[in-house]
Amino acid sequence: MAAKKSSGSALVSPSNLVNRDEALAYYRDMLLIRRFEERAGQLYGMGLIAGFCHLYIGQEAVVVGMQAAQKPGDQVITGYRDHGHMLACGMSPREIMAELTGRIGGSSRGKGGSMHMFSKEANFYGGHGIVGAQVALGTGLALANRYRGNESVSVAYFGDGAANQGQVYESFNMASLWKLPVVYVIENNQYAMGTSVARASAETELFKRGISFEIVGEEVDGMDVLAVRKAAERALEHARSGKGPFLLEMKTYRYRGHSMSDPAKYRPKDEPKQVRDTRDPIEHMRHYGLEHGLFTEEDLKAIDRDVKEIVADAADFAQTSPEPDPSELMRHIYVEA
Amino acid sequence: MSIEILMPALSPTMEEGTLAKWLVQVGDTVKSGDVIAEIETDKATMEVETIDEGVVEALLVEAGSQGVKVNTPIARISSDEVATTSASAPPPVAPAPVMAPAPSAAPASVVLVDPEVPPGTPMVKVTLRDALRDAMAEEMRRDPDVFLMGEEVGQYQGAYKVSRGLLEEFGDRRVIDTPITEHGFAGMGVGAAMAGLKPIVEFMTMNFAMQAIDHIINSAAKVHYMSGGQISAPIVFRGPNGAASRVGAQHSHDYSSWYGNVPGLKVIAPYDAADAKGLLKAAIRDPNPVVFLEHELLYGIEFDVPEGDDWVVPIGKAKVRREGTDLTITAHSRMVGFALQAAEELAALGISAEVIDLRTLRPLDTETVIASVKKTNRLVTAEEGWGPMGVGAEVIACVIDGAFDWLDAPPLRVHQKDTPLPYAANLEKLSLPNAADIVAAARAVTNR
Ligand SMILES: Cc1ncc(C[n+]2csc(CCOP(=O)(O)OP(=O)(O)O)c2C)c(N)n1
Numbered sequence: 189m190a191a192k193k194s195s196g197s198a199l200v201s202p203s204n205l206v207n208r209d210e211a212l213a214y215y216r217d218m219l220l221i222r223r224f225e226e227r228a229g230q231l232y233g234m235g236l237i238a239g240f241c242h243l244y245i246g247q248e249a250v251v252v253g254m255q256a257a258q259k260p261g262d263q264v265i266t267g268y269r270d271h272g273h274m275l276a277c278g279m280s281p282r283e284i285m286a287e288l289t290g291r292i293g294g295s296s297r298g299k300g301g302s303m304h305m306f307s308k309e310a311n312f313y314g315g316h317g318i319v320g321a322q323v324a325l326g327t328g329l330a331l332a333n334r335y336r337g338n339e340s341v342s343v344a345y346f347g348d349g350a351a352n353q354g355q356v357y358e359s360f361n362m363a364s365l366w367k368l369p370v371v372y373v374i375e376n377n378q379y380a381m382g383t384s385v386a387r388a389s390a391e392t393e394l395f396k397r398g399i400s401f402e403i404v405g406e407e408v409d410g411m412d413v414l415a416v417r418k419a420a421e422r423a424l425e426h427a428r429s430g431k432g433p434f435l436l437e438m439k440t441y442r443y444r445g446h447s448m449s450d451p452a453k454y455r456p457k458d459e460p461k462q463v464r465d466t467r468d469p470i471e472h473m474r475h476y477g478l479e480h481g482l483f484t485e486e487d488l489k490a491i492d493r494d495v496k497e498i499v500a501d502a503a504d505f506a507q508t509s510p511e512p513d514p515s516e517l518m519r520h521i522y523v524e525a
Numbered sequence: 526m527s528i529e530i531l532m533p534a535l536s537p538t539m540e541e542g543t544l545a546k547w548l549v550q551v552g553d554t555v556k557s558g559d560v561i562a563e564i565e566t567d568k569a570t571m572e573v574e575t576i577d578e579g580v581v582e583a584l585l586v587e588a589g590s591q592g593v594k595v596n597t598p599i600a601r602i603s604s605d606e607v608a609t610t611s612a613s614a615p616p617p618v619a620p621a622p623v624m625a626p627a628p629s630a631a632p633a634s635v636v637l638v639d640p641e642v643p644p645g646t647p648m649v650k651v652t653l654r655d656a657l658r659d660a661m662a663e664e665m666r667r668d669p670d671v672f673l674m675g676e677e678v679g680q681y682q683g684a685y686k687v688s689r690g691l692l693e694e695f696g697d698r699r700v701i702d703t704p705i706t707e708h709g710f711a712g713m714g715v716g717a718a719m720a721g722l723k724p725i726v727e728f729m730t731m732n733f734a735m736q737a738i739d740h741i742i743n744s745a746a747k748v749h750y751m752s753g754g755q756i757s758a759p760i761v762f763r764g765p766n767g768a769a770s771r772v773g774a775q776h777s778h779d780y781s782s783w784y785g786n787v788p789g790l791k792v793i794a795p796y797d798a799a800d801a802k803g804l805l806k807a808a809i810r811d812p813n814p815v816v817f818l819e820h821e822l823l824y825g826i827e828f829d830v831p832e833g834d835d836w837v838v839p840i841g842k843a844k845v846r847r848e849g850t851d852l853t854i855t856a857h858s859r860m861v862g863f864a865l866q867a868a869e870e871l872a873a874l875g876i877s878a879e880v881i882d883l884r885t886l887r888p889l890d891t892e893t894v895i896a897s898v899k900k901t902n903r904l905v906t907a908e909e910g911w912g913p914m915g916v917g918a919e920v921i922a923c924v925i926d927g928a929f930d931w932l933d934a935p936p937l938r939v940h941q942k943d944t945p946l947p948y949a950a951n952l953e954k955l956s957l958p959n960a961a962d963i964v965a966a967a968r969a970v971t972n973r
């Protein structure tokens with residue numbers, strides 16, 4: 189069987205046991221993404237961020253859980269909804285926020301913007317605005333790993349909408365044929381702009397999309413960071429050990445509109461609230477940790493304060509970092525020999 | 526300590542909006558993520574979420590207020606322990622300049638009567654967006670073989686609301702929402718056209734047509750020739766082309782010269798709503814594949830459009846938008862607005878510019894351009910895309926060919942700088958061509 193649905197809530201399984209430090213770290217990393225994105229939305233409203241700006245609010249457990257299972261050297265690549273991935277990769281909130289405001293302190297020196305950010309240092313390969321492109325690119329990162337004979341795995345994230353692009357399947361075929369070390373992560377947040385999965389996909393169980401390429405697929409509760417981590421460990425181990433690609437379908441949800449200019453009229457009005465009230469990944473971690481005595485309210489308060497300060501600092505930096513010098517316009521078109 | 530909540534912008538070009546409804550009252554406790562109000566513009570309704578926590582102290586703007594300026598305080602929240610560093614929104618230190626909205630069809634002082642509009646035709650004010658919709662709707666009523674296909678064209682009413690109302694009128698047999706699969710549905714469109722239907726394929730933006738460019742060129746443009754005239758592909762590929770506002774390198778591409786290079790395609794890039802409507806109707810009726818390049822920053826602008834459903838503008842004819850004697854400026858799409866603005870500024874300097882709106886890039890109306898240059902003896906070309914191998918290069922080559930002896934100065938090209946489009950506000954401005962660039966080029970070719 190090449191695809192499976194993970195059974196029930198992974199939280200009760202003893203193999204999910206998590207220690208205090210890990211629990212605090214996951215809570216903190218998810219909260220940082222949440223607060224960072226809320227602030228980005230606010231700066232957008234103030235006209236300091238422009239163009240398209242796609243927030244990751246609601247999906248935080250996916251990148252935090254994946255990152256928890258990765259090893260140094262593993263590469264990450266995704267689409268335009270990329271702020272959370274960069275924070276999870278360890279890029280500094282300052283350089284991400286300053287890129288959003290188009291300032292020289294940004295990770296791409298203000299030249300990329302929200303959809304196009306990269307960090308060689310953090311092994312983050314973008315930040316791509318063309319839906320589906322990152323899947324072929326991410327498979328190419330895996331090809332490089334295989335070519336060099338190193339131990340690294342490439343993690344390629346894409347959306348439920350992107351999962352319909354042809355190049356995804358061209359990549360699946362080659363990755364499986366050549367047993368490339370890549371983990372494909374479909375972030376199924378149920379909508380591609382205004383189109384629900386059911387209106388765009390003949391097979392709505394997206395973890396089955398690899399079956400005809402012999403790619404193992406698994407459905408994961410993407411609102412539960414521990415379930416994500418557990419699945420990620422299996423998938424990464426599979427890819428790293430030379431068995432070829434692995435496909436994870438993360439069931440998740442975006443709370444906000446597709447981008448800042450999308451009023452999200454296409455979904456039931458109370459749907460976001462309902463998900464938020466019942467499946468919120470941060471609340472989930474919070475309850476789990478308190479219930480299992482992993483941390484106390486005091487611990488969390490300290491983290492809340494910490495995160496607030498980091499985000500405030502990033503926002504300050506993003507507004508005070510100057511615009512790029514005009515000479516930046518003609519730089520980096522070609523690699524200077 | 527209290528925190529002010531400011532009127533947010535829904536888009537970079539929004540300046541004001543209506544505060545439609547409050548969802549909280551004074552005294553309510555709110556937390557980060559709670560929806561507190563609904564705001565509206567002509568395009569969208571959006572919920573305002575607070576990112577702060579505390580008790581609503583005051584609602585500063587009444588529900589139903591129109592014309593509330595972005596960044597006006599709309600509510601006050603008192604907060605206790607969150608009164609730390611990050612709670613209140615600091616005023617923007619150095620607001621990144623937002624790109625100015627497209628200039629409206631600044632009527633030139635020398636207003637030409639469009640020779641194609643029969644005298645006495647009543648005109649109506651229509652946005653370019655709605656003119657395109659009207660063209661599609663009229664042609665769909667006229668010909669049952671015409672249908673529309675693309676991402677978000679139906680239920681969402683178009684990513685830029687161009688297809689608003691079409692699903693309701695024509696149903697989902699003729700207004701088809703596709704998955705995000707440009708290469709596939711463009712090819713299917715060509716296939717359906719080969720079978721005799723007349724598809725309109727909308728790309729959310731032309732940037733994404735790059736996924737499908739193989740079918741546009743290898744299938745649509747060549748099939749008539751390769752089949753020795755047996756099979757044709759009467760299809761329209763349309764969508765916004767070129768730079769929008771601050772959307773960066775991968776969403777700002779101008780493909781005018783790319784498609785203009787291909788035999789078998791017709792390529793149209795209108796400026797105003799009357800041309801957009803009349804040319805789109807012509808494109809849909811044309812038996813050949815047509816690439817129809819729109820401009821997002823023109824969608825919301827109102828222009829005069831002749832009333833009625835029989836307004837069709839011929840493909841392949843440029844339009845003299847302003848007469849002049851000292852130099853000729855050619856432009857298409859949004860650059861026409863800048864060319865007209867430049868002509869106005871040049872007039873103030875005593876330089877009389879003739880502005881030609883190319884409208885169709887393939888076949889190019891070289892006759893009109895050459896006739897103009899024979900009169901003015903000088904030429905500036907303006908386009909939004911890159912210069913090398915571009916539309917301006919082609920126009921100049923045609924003029925060298927047809928009016929070399931009439932030229933009194935080497936022609937000049939105005940175009941985007943030779944860079945991917947940067948995101949930073951200041952760099953984006955530097956990269957994109959504008960009216961000032963056209964004025965400078967015009968002064969250079971006229972030596973004034
Ligand atoms: C090739 C291409 N087609 C269309 C678009 C416009 N577009 C941007 S995001 C998007 C929806 C993608 O949805 P999904 O893959 O589910 O990711 P999500 O936004 O939900 O994270 C669309 C249609 C694009 N950027 N690239």
Ligand SMILES: [Mg+2]
Pocket residue numbers: 347348349375376377378379380381
């Ligand atoms: Mg999605």
